[in-house]
Amino acid sequence: MEDLLFVAAKVMSVWLTVGFTLIVLPSVFGASLGISEVYMRILVKTLEWATIRIQKGVRQEQAMALKNSSSSGIIQRDETTMEKEIAGLHRVDFELSDVFYFSKKGIEAIVEDEVTQRFSSEELVSWNLLTRTNVNFQYISLRLTVVWVLGVLIRYCFLLPLRVTLAAIGIVSMIVGTTLVGQLPNSSAKDWLSELVHLTCSRILVRALSGTITYHNKENRPQKGGICVANHTSPIDVLILTNDGCYAMVGQAHGGLMGLIQRSTVKACPHVWFERSEMKDRHLVTKRLRDHIADKNKLPILIFPEGTCINNTSVMMFKKGSFEIGGTIYPVAIKYDPQFGDAFWNSSKYDIVSYLLRIMTSWAIVCNVWYMPPMVREEGEDAVQFANRVKSAIAHQGGLTELSWDGGLKRAKVKDTFKEQQQKNYSKMIVGNGSTGNPSMGAESN
Amino acid sequence: MGSRASSLLRDEEIEEIKKETGFSHSQITRLYSRFTSLDKGENGTLSREDFQRIPELAINPLGDRIINAFFPEGEDQVNFRGFMRTLAHFRPIEDNEKSKDQNGPEPLNSRSNKLHFAFRLYDLDKDDKISRDELLQVLRMMVGVNISDEQLGSIADRTIQEADQDGDSAISFTEFVKVLEKVDVEQKMSIRFLH
Numbered sequence: 342m343e344d345l346l347f348v349a350a351k352v353m354s355v356w357l358t359v360g361f362t363l364i365v366l367p368s369v370f371g372a373s374l375g376i377s378e379v380y381m382r383i384l385v386k387t388l389e390w391a392t393i394r395i396q397k398g399v400r401q402e403q404a405m406a407l408k409n410s411s412s413s414g415i416i417q418r419d420e421t422t423m424e425k426e427i428a429g430l431h432r433v434d435f436e437l438s439d440v441f442y443f444s445k446k447g448i449e450a451i452v453e454d455e456v457t458q459r460f461s462s463e464e465l466v467s468w469n470l471l472t473r474t475n476v477n478f479q480y481i482s483l484r485l486t487v488v489w490v491l492g493v494l495i496r497y498c499f500l501l502p503l504r505v506t507l508a509a510i511g512i513v514s515m516i517v518g519t520t521l522v523g524q525l526p527n528s529s530a531k532d533w534l535s536e537l538v539h540l541t542c543s544r545i546l547v548r549a550l551s552g553t554i555t556y557h558n559k560e561n562r563p564q565k566g567g568i569c570v571a572n573h574t575s576p577i578d579v580l581i582l583t584n585d586g587c588y589a590m591v592g593q594a595h596g597g598l599m600g601l602i603q604r605s606t607v608k609a610c611p612h613v614w615f616e617r618s619e620m621k622d623r624h625l626v627t628k629r630l631r632d633h634i635a636d637k638n639k640l641p642i643l644i645f646p647e648g649t650c651i652n653n654t655s656v657m658m659f660k661k662g663s664f665e666i667g668g669t670i671y672p673v674a675i676k677y678d679p680q681f682g683d684a685f686w687n688s689s690k691y692d693i694v695s696y697l698l699r700i701m702t703s704w705a706i707v708c709n710v711w712y713m714p715p716m717v718r719e720e721g722e723d724a725v726q727f728a729n730r731v732k733s734a735i736a737h738q739g740g741l742t743e744l745s746w747d748g749g750l751k752r753a754k755v756k757d758t759f760k761e762q763q764q765k766n767y768s769k770m771i772v773g774n775g776s777t778g779n780p781s782m783g784a785e786s787n
Numbered sequence: 788m789g790s791r792a793s794s795l796l797r798d799e800e801i802e803e804i805k806k807e808t809g810f811s812h813s814q815i816t817r818l819y820s821r822f823t824s825l826d827k828g829e830n831g832t833l834s835r836e837d838f839q840r841i842p843e844l845a846i847n848p849l850g851d852r853i854i855n856a857f858f859p860e861g862e863d864q865v866n867f868r869g870f871m872r873t874l875a876h877f878r879p880i881e882d883n884e885k886s887k888d889q890n891g892p893e894p895l896n897s898r899s900n901k902l903h904f905a906f907r908l909y910d911l912d913k914d915d916k917i918s919r920d921e922l923l924q925v926l927r928m929m930v931g932v933n934i935s936d937e938q939l940g941s942i943a944d945r946t947i948q949e950a951d952q953d954g955d956s957a958i959s960f961t962e963f964v965k966v967l968e969k970v971d972v973e974q975k976m977s978i979r980f981l982h
Contacts, residue, residue: 415817417979426975435926435942437950437958438967440849440908441975443929447853448877449978450843452821457841461824750842759846764931767848771942772934 360506368544369537377705381553384704387488388680391470394485415453423766435771456746461690462683463654469680471703496702500551504701507549512598515542516605523608535609536587543583550577551705556585561712563588563641563671566634570663571673572735573645574653575686576693577700578675581708588643589613589633593620599693611639627666634668641671646728647748652685653677655742656735659728669715672731674739678707689751711738796867804868808875809894814980818874822867832864833857848929852908860913876904879977899964901976906963917958919943 426442470492518538525531563569594614603614646659677684682703686696718727736743801815825837838854839845857865857873875895909917909925922943950958950966
């Protein structure tokens with residue numbers, strides 16, 4: 342029994358030593374030994390091979406189905422407005438056939454809608470050898486099955502323990518490091534050390550996810566005293582960005598492990614954590630953020646204005662709060678490559694731990710980050726318009742679909758005002774533009 | 788893995804749905820994955836709440852009536868089969884379907900079935916007649932608070948007067964069909980499902 346323990350301890354120490362020298366040390370200096378590059382190359386080759394095998398293996402019909410579902414969707418919509426569909430066809434009046442328009446729109450939304458599909462994982466063009474992403478997996482060939490089994494063994498028996506170890510090292514050093522740095526008096530040395538700790542730990546943590554990140558246009562990196570806004574797919578967005586430079590984080594104070602990390606990091610670096618009750622006080626939030634950016638020595642603030650995770654295919658409404666503060670906005674577009682693993686956190690389906698386990702048993706996290714030229718609010722532009730302008734820029738750069746819907750719909754119901762707007766539009770149509778309308782109702786405000 | 792296996796459609800089931808609704812194999816599998824993603828309870832059926840969670844449907848003035856069309860009398864769950872049956876009303880009528888429907892049962896996407904779908908949106912109490920009161924209620928759903936009671940009342944009166952032939956002050960399905968005789972129902976009540 343003691344021998345066994347001894348052996349286990351031995352294995353453990355070798356494991357940690359190897360992990361430390363090969364991964365943690367390079368992380369401190371921001372260097373790379375090229376192991377992950379080799380891994381990625383093998384991975385890309387394997388997936389290409391698998392795609393070809395699958396295409397050969399499946400019947401023609403299914404191949405067609407695969408192609409169709411990837412390229413488009415279930416239906417093709419006619420882009421018509423209510424006015425065109427209803428009013429264009431008959432005199433100003435109600436007709437029994439008016440329900441056709443609403444029926445068609447309703448059924449179309451049931452078959453395919455813009456919003457709900459953004460809150461579930463995106464569909465892949467071809468199978469990436471992860472069981473969970475394949476909707477209709479059927480036995481295709483022996484070789485493919487062998488490769489899949491090998492993949493499972495590698496992912497669960499080698500990569501997962503390695504990644505968990507790294508994640509543990511990363512989190513512990515983040516907590517210990519920032520707590521120690523936090524003891525120092527405020528000085529430039531403290532800031533420098535704090536940045537070093539943040540960078541090192543996020544590098545370790547990114548390695549724990551086998552992250553391969555390409556940063557584009559580094560000359561546009563967010564500067565001190567500015568606000569960085571990015572689209573949001575997952576909590577690991579934060580790591581992805583911190584890997585290339587430090588930010589002051591803004592968010593709600595959590596409990597548990599998250600809370601511990603938040604409380605220790607805030608000692609070293611001016612993150613802004615709000616209590617739940619404070620979050621509701623918009624003026625307080627704006628004021629604290631304004632104070633932050635007024636100090637040009639402080640790190641840029643990082644904000645995800647969508648307020649929730651979207652599945653990496655689109656950008657939803659940007660809440661206007663972040664755009665009311667003023668200062669320079671540094672937009673950043675983040676786009677993950679879904680082929681190697683789904684980075685989207687479907688928070689209504691998985692808790693954070695099972696999400697991280699899924700990520701750590703995926704092949705890798707591959708992502709592109711685009712730093713975009715800074716933007717400022719133009720004269721005569723209100724916060725909402727500015728928010729939309731920044732959103733369009735990010736969507737365009739990241740190749741994401743731009744939606745005007747609120748990401749909050751993931752949990753909340755649609756506001757009644759949207760339905761009322763539809764009713765108002767329709768009413769105008771059937772009673773004409775104020776000619777026969779009841780003036781006391783105030784419906785026809787032209 | 789177990790859950791994955793049971794969530795797949797059996798081939799026989801696909802065949803039956805194909806026969807009943809006219810959807811193609813790949814359309815059925817794609818609509819099935821849509822069905823399962825709407826099914827938040829993960830019990831193989833959809834409830835009214837599952838539908839109401841679709842924002843674009845929730846803002847539709849007739850959203851509740853449309854949702855109701857999926858649920859048979861007295862039931863509050865719809866399975867995939869029933870889901871597909873209702874959707875099939877909105878399949879476009881293809882050229883080869885126009886000729887052959889003399890024998891077998893009338894296809895779900897026929898002109899008459901499309902009209903019947905619309906008729907049932909108005910026929911709240913399912914007595915195969917649209918009364919003045921029912922028409923008023925549906926009109927109210929469509930216009931919200933923007934039109935006065937008197938004005939809506941006169942719209943309802945005029946509509947019924949124009950359609951009513953037997954003088955019972957209500958619209959029967961036959962009268963409904965007659966009024967919409969000249970309307971391109973085939974096009975207006977069809978969605979372009981991709982193959």
